[in-house]
Amino acid sequence: MIEMALGPSKETDKKLRWSTLVEEDKAYFEFYIPKSRVPKPWPGRIFVGIEPFGGEPSNFTQSPCDLDNLDNPIKVLVKPFREHIPTTVRYRQLGDKSDWQIGEPYIPLSLIPPDSHFLIIEVKWDLDSKGQFVDVPTYREDL
Numbered sequence: 484m485i486e487m488a489l490g491p492s493k494e495t496d497k498k499l500r501w502s503t504l505v506e507e508d509k510a511y512f513e514f515y516i517p518k519s520r521v522p523k524p525w526p527g528r529i530f531v532g533i534e535p536f537g538g539e540p541s542n543f544t545q546s547p548c549d550l551d552n553l554d555n556p557i558k559v560l561v562k563p564f565r566e567h568i569p570t571t572v573r574y575r576q577l578g579d580k581s582d583w584q585i586g587e588p589y590i591p592l593s594l595i596p597p598d599s600h601f602l603i604i605e606v607k608w609d610l611d612s613k614g615q616f617v618d619v620p621t622y623r624e625d626l
Contacts, residue, residue, distance in 0.1 A: 484605075485534070486542070487505075487512060487530070489501070489530075491525075491527050491528075491530060491617070493615075494619055498586055500514065501516075503527050509570065510589075512589065512594060514585070514588045516584070516585050517583070517585075523613075524613045526608045526612045526614075526615065527612035527616050528609035529606055535602060536553075536560060537599075543560045543601075548582070548584050549591075554608060556605075557585060558605045559576050560605070562577060565617075571591050572589075572592065586600045
């Protein structure tokens with residue numbers, strides 16, 4: 484599994500974005516999560532794990548979205564949605580959009596395991612950084 488730490492970078496009406504520059508690709512790893520799925524106060528850092536999934540998507544069980552305990556990690560299955568050649572691929576969570584726990588992340592090529600169509604994405608909150616999602620641009624229109 485590849486794991487990266489991402490810091491706060493943007494707030495929209497409905498989502499928060501964390502990002503980090505991946506030097507190897509000279510591209511940003513940008514990760515959106517709906518505000519309704521983020522523990523409060525919002526953490527200033529998240530850890531995102533990426534690993535290949537070689538099975539049938541119907542055999543994958545994503546993490547439940549427990550709105551009473553948002554500190555729990557997120558674990559979902561994603562598939563490629565759009566390539567942003569030459570540096571990133573945009574991914575989309577499987578399932579009904581109303582059940583999505585993450586937005587559509589832009590993942591730099593060097594973080595994508597070879598020959599992987601589906602990826603497991605796991606988000607862990609840095610709970611020690613709660614309340615540190617600060618000093619970021621605020622946009623009042625969602626992506």
